[in-house]
Amino acid sequence: MSGADKSHLPEARGQSAIVRVALAAAQPIAEPLVAILLALLVGAIGIALLSGLVPGHSALDVGLPIAAYGALVQGVATPNGITSTLVYATPLILAGLGVALGFKAGLFNIGGRGQFLMGAVGAMTVATTVGTSQSSYIVIPLALLAGALFGAAAGFIPGFLKATSGAHEVVTTIMLNYVFVSVTYWAISGPLALPNAHQPITADVTTRNAALPIIIPFGHDGHLGILLALLAVPVLWFLLYRTTLGFEIRAAGANPDAARYGGMKTNRLIVLTMSIAGLMCGLAGATTIMGVVHQMEPGYDTTVGFDAITVALLGRSNPVGVLFAGLLLGAMRAGAQTMQIQAGVPAELVDALQAIILVFLVINVLRRWLDRRAANPGTRSSAGVDAPQAAEGVA
Amino acid sequence: MTEDAARSEAPALEMRGITKRYPGVVANDHIDLDLRRGEIHALLGENGAGKTTLMNVLYGLARPDEGTILMDGKQIQIAGPSDAIARGISMVHQHFMLVPVLSVAENVILGAETMSNAVFVDRHEASRRIGALAERFGFDLNPDAKVGSLSVGQQQRVEILKALYRDARVLVLDEPTAVLTPNETEEIFGLLRRLAGDGRSIVFISHKLYEVLEVADRITIIRRGRVIGERRPSETTEGELAELMVGREVELTVDRGESHVAGPVLVVEGLRVADDRHHEVVPGATFEIRAGEILGVAGVAGNGQDELVQALIGLRRSTGGKVTLAGRDVTGFSPRRMNEAGVGYVPGDRQRFGLILAFPVYDNLILTSYYRPPFAHGLIRNDSAILESAAAQIERFDIRTPSARASSSTLSGGNQQKVVVAREFDRELKLLILDQPTRGLDVGSIEFIHRQIIAKRDAGTAVLLVSAELDEVMEMSDRIAVMYRGRIVAELDGRTADKSEVGLLMATGGHEQATTQEEVRA
Numbered sequence: 001m002s003g004a005d006k007s008h009l010p011e012a013r014g015q016s017a018i019v020r021v022a023l024a025a026a027q028p029i030a031e032p033l034v035a036i037l038l039a040l041l042v043g044a045i046g047i048a049l050l051s052g053l054v055p056g057h058s059a060l061d062v063g064l065p066i067a068a069y070g071a072l073v074q075g076v077a078t079p080n081g082i083t084s085t086l087v088y089a090t091p092l093i094l095a096g097l098g099v100a101l102g103f104k105a106g107l108f109n110i111g112g113r114g115q116f117l118m119g120a121v122g123a124m125t126v127a128t129t130v131g132t133s134q135s136s137y138i139v140i141p142l143a144l145l146a147g148a149l150f151g152a153a154a155g156f157i158p159g160f161l162k163a164t165s166g167a168h169e170v171v172t173t174i175m176l177n178y179v180f181v182s183v184t185y186w187a188i189s190g191p192l193a194l195p196n197a198h199q200p201i202t203a204d205v206t207t208r209n210a211a212l213p214i215i216i217p218f219g220h221d222g223h224l225g226i227l228l229a230l231l232a233v234p235v236l237w238f239l240l241y242r243t244t245l246g247f248e249i250r251a252a253g254a255n256p257d258a259a260r261y262g263g264m265k266t267n268r269l270i271v272l273t274m275s276i277a278g279l280m281c282g283l284a285g286a287t288t289i290m291g292v293v294h295q296m297e298p299g300y301d302t303t304v305g306f307d308a309i310t311v312a313l314l315g316r317s318n319p320v321g322v323l324f325a326g327l328l329l330g331a332m333r334a335g336a337q338t339m340q341i342q343a344g345v346p347a348e349l350v351d352a353l354q355a356i357i358l359v360f361l362v363i364n365v366l367r368r369w370l371d372r373r374a375a376n377p378g379t380r381s382s383a384g385v386d387a388p389q390a391a392e393g394v395a
Numbered sequence: 396m397t398e399d400a401a402r403s404e405a406p407a408l409e410m411r412g413i414t415k416r417y418p419g420v421v422a423n424d425h426i427d428l429d430l431r432r433g434e435i436h437a438l439l440g441e442n443g444a445g446k447t448t449l450m451n452v453l454y455g456l457a458r459p460d461e462g463t464i465l466m467d468g469k470q471i472q473i474a475g476p477s478d479a480i481a482r483g484i485s486m487v488h489q490h491f492m493l494v495p496v497l498s499v500a501e502n503v504i505l506g507a508e509t510m511s512n513a514v515f516v517d518r519h520e521a522s523r524r525i526g527a528l529a530e531r532f533g534f535d536l537n538p539d540a541k542v543g544s545l546s547v548g549q550q551q552r553v554e555i556l557k558a559l560y561r562d563a564r565v566l567v568l569d570e571p572t573a574v575l576t577p578n579e580t581e582e583i584f585g586l587l588r589r590l591a592g593d594g595r596s597i598v599f600i601s602h603k604l605y606e607v608l609e610v611a612d613r614i615t616i617i618r619r620g621r622v623i624g625e626r627r628p629s630e631t632t633e634g635e636l637a638e639l640m641v642g643r644e645v646e647l648t649v650d651r652g653e654s655h656v657a658g659p660v661l662v663v664e665g666l667r668v669a670d671d672r673h674h675e676v677v678p679g680a681t682f683e684i685r686a687g688e689i690l691g692v693a694g695v696a697g698n699g700q701d702e703l704v705q706a707l708i709g710l711r712r713s714t715g716g717k718v719t720l721a722g723r724d725v726t727g728f729s730p731r732r733m734n735e736a737g738v739g740y741v742p743g744d745r746q747r748f749g750l751i752l753a754f755p756v757y758d759n760l761i762l763t764s765y766y767r768p769p770f771a772h773g774l775i776r777n778d779s780a781i782l783e784s785a786a787a788q789i790e791r792f793d794i795r796t797p798s799a800r801a802s803s804s805t806l807s808g809g810n811q812q813k814v815v816v817a818r819e820f821d822r823e824l825k826l827l828i829l830d831q832p833t834r835g836l837d838v839g840s841i842e843f844i845h846r847q848i849i850a851k852r853d854a855g856t857a858v859l860l861v862s863a864e865l866d867e868v869m870e871m872s873d874r875i876a877v878m879y880r881g882r883i884v885a886e887l888d889g890r891t892a893d894k895s896e897v898g899l900l901m902a903t904g905g906h907e908q909a910t911t912q913e914e915v916r917a
Contacts, residue, residue, distance in 0.1 A: 243774045244766045247758070255751040261710060261742060262762040263731030 032314045032325070035360035040069070043353045047345055054344040068343040072350075075338025076331045083219025086226045087292060089330025091116070091284035091304045093229040096311030096322040097236045098155075098280030102169075103317040104240060105273040106253035107162075111173030112281045112305025114180030115154040119282025120289040121187050122150025123210065124202050124296055128192050131208025139209040144228075144286050151282010152275045154180055159274025163267035169274065181301065189298045202296045205289065212291040225287030229326070232280070237319040249273055281305060310354055313361045329354060405468045407432045407596045408453075408484075408565050413462035415448050422448040423459070424620040430565060430596045435587055437599045437611035441640055441837035442807045445620040446600050450567050453598075454486045455479045485558030486567040491550050495543030499553050500525050502542050503560050528559050532589050548579030555586065566590065567598040572606055573835055577695075577865065577898075584610045602640070602837050604633040605866075616640055641839045651849055654873045657686035660857035661707075661826050666716035668699070668706040668881075676702050677881040679716065684826070684857040689848070691872025691889065692861040695901050699881035700861045701743060704830050707859075708740045709733045710748075721825050734763050739819035741812075743830035743861070749815040752804040756796050757785035759803050760818050792817040793843065809840030820847055824856045831862055845871060865901070869894055879904030 044065035052059030075081050095112050102109035109115075126143040134142075158172040189200035205211045216222025240246035251259040252269045260266050284304055289296060311329060315321030332354065336347035406429040415423040422445045430436050440446045451457040453464065455473040463470050466482060473479050479486075493502050504521045525538045534552050542553060551571060558566050568587075572580045587597055587610060601607050607614055608628045616623045616639040623639050637645040661684045668677035676699040684690045694700050705711035707718060709730040718726045720736055728736065742748035750759050761770050761781055769780040785799040794813045796806055803811060812832070819827070829848065833841040848871065852858050862868050868875055872889035877900040884904045887897065 242776050242778070244771045244776060245774060247765050247776065251751055251754070251758075251762070254753045255747070257747050258749065258751050258762065261708075261730055261740075261748045262765070263729065263734055 028316055028318070028321070031364055032316065032321070032361070035314070035357050035364070036328070038360050039353050039356040042356050043349060044069070046352070047349070056344070064343065064345070068339050068345040068349070071339040071342035071345075072332065072335035074342070075335030080219035081331075081334050081338070083216050083222045084334035085327060085331040086216070087219075087221045087223070087330070088333040089326040090223075090225045090229040090291070091288045091302075092307055092311050092329055093323055093326035094225075094232055094284035094287065095281045095304050095308035096315060096326050097232055097319055098277040098284075099308045099312035100315060100317040100319065100322050101236065101240070101249070101273060101280070102277045103312055104253050105249045105269060106256065107159075107270065107273060107277070108170050109155070109158075109173055109274065109277045109281075110170055110306075110309065111154065111158060111176055111180075111278070112284075112308045113301070113303075114173070114177040114305070115151045115278040115281035116285035116288075116302065116305045117180050117184045117300075118154040118278075119147035119151035119285030120293075120296065120300070121184055121192070121285075122146035122148075122282060123286035123289050124192055124205070125150075125187075127205045127208040127210035127290075128203055131203070131205070131210050134209065136209035136211075136213075140212065140224075140290070143205075143210045143290060144283065147282045147286020147289075148279045149282070151285060152279035154282065155274040155276070155278015156271060159271040162274070163270045177305070184296075184300065185298045188296050188300065192296075200298050204295045206294055210290055211294060212287065221292050223287070223291030225291040228283065228287060230323075232283070233319045233323045236280075240319065245272075281308065284308070307354065310358045310361070313365065314357060406430055406465075407467065409465040409468075410449070410453065411463050411465065413449060413452055413459045413464075415445075415452060415457055415459050421620050423452065423462075425462070426617070426620070426622050428615060428622070430598065432596055433591050433594045434612045435591050435597045435599055435610055437601060437607040437614045438617060439601060439604075439607050439614055439636060439640055440617035441602060441839065442809060444617045444640075446617055447569065448620075449617070450486065450569065450598065450600065453479070453484060453565075453567065480561050480563075483562060483564035484567070485561060485563035485565070487551065487554045487558060487569065487571060489569050489571075489573055491554050493542045493550055493553060496541065498539050498541055499536055499545075499556070500538040502553055503538075503557050505557075525556065525560065528556060532559070532586060532593070534586070546579075548575050548582065551575070551579075551583065552586070555590075559590075563595065565596045565598070567600070569600045570602075571599070572601065572603065578902075580606070604636050604640075604838070607636070608633065618642055637838045641837070645838050645842055648870060651689075651871065651873075652853070654688050654852060655855075656688045656873070657855065659683045660686050660721055661859070662717075662719040663707070664717045664719075666703070666706060666718060667714045668702045668711060669714055670702055675714065675881070677706070680878075680881070680883055682876055682883055682886070684859055686825075686855050686857050687852055688873040689852050689858040689860055689871055689889070691868035691875045692859065692878050692883075693865055693868045693875055693897050693901055694861075694863075694878035696863045698878050700878055701830070703878070703881075704740075704743070704828055704859075704861055707733075708738065708828060731763075737823065737825035739822075739824045739827045739856075741815055741819055741827075741829045741832045743834070745808075745812055745815050750803050750811055752802070752811075754803060755800045756789070756794065756803055756806070756814055757781050757799040759814050760785045760788055760799075762818060764818075788817040788821055791821070792847075809836045809843075812836060812840060812844065816844055816847055820851055824851065827851055827856050827858045829858065829860045829862075831864075832860070833862075833864070833867060865894065865898060869897065877901055877904075 047065040051057045051061035051064040123143040126146040161167040193200040212223035311325045314325035332350040340347040408430040410428040455475040706713040877885045
């Protein structure tokens with residue numbers, strides 16, 4: 001209640017409606033855009049500094065970054081490139097929506113890795129058991145459902161722990177990632193392993209009526225999961241902004257005390273939100289296995305669960321934002337090979353770019369969090385409760 | 396002091412024609428303010444009037460678009476807070492900037508350490524100087540106590556000590572009494588007078604009229620970024636100050652009229668409540684409230700009122716006892732079931748419990764009813780019904796907001812509270828529980844909310860009013876219950892109760908002790 005914030009108050013009232021609407025529209029996009037542009041700039045400087053290492057280029061060749069980014073765009077701007085973009089973006093969008101939903105509820109879900117793997121195992125379990133006897137019309141929905149449910153169960157556990165004992169989800173989800181990596185290893189080398197194989201490996205989903213049908217006629221792997229990811233965006237948006245459950249989730253995230261006072265069962269919401277978040281990550285795992293990877297070895301793992309955090313942050317926890325963030329990171333992956341071939345810049349550059357984007361985003365998240373701390377030094381909420389809100393930028 | 400202040404010729408500090416514009420608004424419009432040596436100068440204005448902006452200019456936190464600042468007659472530029480401190484201008488913020496795990500002395504020297512050599516802080520010298528300062532101004536502070544273990548009032552004294560340690564000649568206090576109990580307020584006033592007597596100049600920012608009249612030598616009233624007038628306490632009244640501050644005539648006393656009391660609505664029998672650390676802070680409260688009456692609970696903050704209210708509303712589990720609402724046993728009901736049983740609740744901390752600041756106004760107006768028709772059908776929200784109802788409530792409760800979609804954090808404190816009041820009052824209620832309903836609000840908003848409470852009472856609602864402002868309890872209540880260490884030690888008639896009697900009961904619980912009695916009467 002300090003007068004400090006109040007003195008700026010009439011500011012907003014004085015602005016014309018048009019300016020206000022324009023600012024309101026630009027403001028949420030501005031920050032991710034700046035993060036992306038800065039990352040591209042840092043990446044360009046890095047490429048130029050190291051250009052001497054690329055055959056045929058002198059040291060400090062300022063032309064190389066331009067050539068590299070040009071090749072990256074070229075790699076995407078073809079029918080095949082667009083298909084690959086969508087294929088790469090699909091798990092990022094699905095898992096990104098899961099992480100974003102957690103942010104909205106004030107939960108920092110770092111368990112995407114484990115939830116993704118459990119989703120993959122769930123889908124593979126259905127493929128292995130039901131796949132030989134049933135048609136794909138039955139196997140595919142069942143496998144997707146199993147992936148979703150396995151993922152949801154993997155999310156339920158940290159949610160339940162938090163609701164009942166207060167164990168912080170950041171800690172439990174990270175620890176559970178190790179558990180689920182091991183469970184995956186065990187499942188694939190044990191119950192899901194092909195009998196009589198030389199090395200432990202699962203069946204190929206294409207032989208078990210569980211491969212997702214290809215819906216895009218050009219490029220590779222343009223599978224049905226893409227449609228699922230694109231449909232999940234409006235579904236999650238509707239859930240968050242047009243249902244009472246979404247209202248409860250957002251309220252519990254923005255102010256758990258007020259949510260409790262408003263009659264919401266915040267512990268139940270924590271469990272439910274973590275389960276839905278796990279479900280989305282599980283779907284990401286299931287579609288990846290059924291649409292792209294097809295066969296799992298015991299050491300199977302991806303970085304999707306962590307990339308999803310970048311996607312959720314870049315998308316400011318808004319489902320539409322997550323869609324664009326997922327597409328952007330997907331496009332960077334899709335163009336990386338072309339960049340390596342045409343410009344000689346290693347494809348891993350896109351990992352670096354993604355990391356730099358994350359750094360710039362996190363700087364802003366921290367700044368917002370510190371600002372809020374400075375504004376209300378008396379707040380009793382822990383960093384874990386505040387940080388996701390700051391991540392989302394609701395302040 | 397007043398005579399001293401008048402005698403000294405050149406002002407210690409002078410602000411001339413200070414103008415500060417923010418896009419779309421002039422926060423300070425050619426404000427002139429002079430500060431004499433040894434004077435307590437009150438800056439009075441509603442929230443958002445521009446008091447804080449002006450002090451931010453003085454403290455170097457905001458750069459004025461126009462105007463000059465003179466110190467001892469010489470024009471100065473203040474580049475930032477460190478510059479201000481170097482010139483002897485210090486500010487005590489409403490929210491303290493202290494490190495709880497450090498001692499008083501360590502906090503005081505933080506940023507202005509006395510070094511014994513290039514590396515080590517000279518703790519002895521620091522401790523000695525702080526001890527001397529504290530003694531000189533009659534601070535009751537142990538330099539070696541950990542700040543985290545101090546009361547709010549003591550922490551504030553540490554902040555003031557910090558300013559004195561930096562040899563502040565001009566001390567700005569931003570609503571220093573907002574967080575203090577009446578006793579602590581008296582103590583801080585005494586301290587301010589001693590500082591002024593020492594030749595220091597004090598700017599006292601407040602919107603509480605009686606405080607300003609009590610402590611200030613001069614009062615400058617600001618409204619909408621302009622200086623509206625200057626008064627001396629001896630030449631003005633609360634009524635005039637309120638009118639200057641708000642810009643219209645304000646009723647300072649509530650016309651509570653006749654109450655038409657009917658049968659009991661809330662019956663509380665032996666309710667026991669524990670705090671977060673499992674200490675039983677309410678060891679058995681028994682009282683009843685009848686339809687159409689206001690029961691005021693008076694008590695020094697921390698005597699179990701918060702816990703009692705939280706238990707009644709279902710936010711806290713009671714450990715024993717029985718609560719009956721209109722003949723129905725509601726013991727242990729959840730907040731939602733209490734809400735559905737016809738109980739309205741205005742929480743004491745509106746920013747923590749009452750509102751989700753990040754949410755738009757219309758979402759806050761349905762915080763307790765979002766799941767019910769017409770606002771939702773099953774799982775699906777009905778946004779048009781929500782917005783329609785919000786528009787009507789904004790109109791009816793005079794909530795000043797650019798639109799129903801504006802974020803609640805952009806509203807002033809008074810308007811935020813009106814959002815809570817609109818949500819809780821705007822339906823038929825059996826019982827209304829009000830915890831500090833006007834804390835930190837300006838007089839205009841207080842007047843509005845008091846009228847709404849009376850209207851609710853006259854409509855037959857039983858009202859429980861908990862307030863740390865004894866004046867509010869005295870003015871509003873039909874009956875007054877005094878709470879002391881978790882027990883209701885007395886019940887008095889609101890129209891005949893004597894303020895000093897209630898104050899005494901608050902301080903002692905009825906067990907008179909000569910020393911405390913003196914304190915209360917002082």
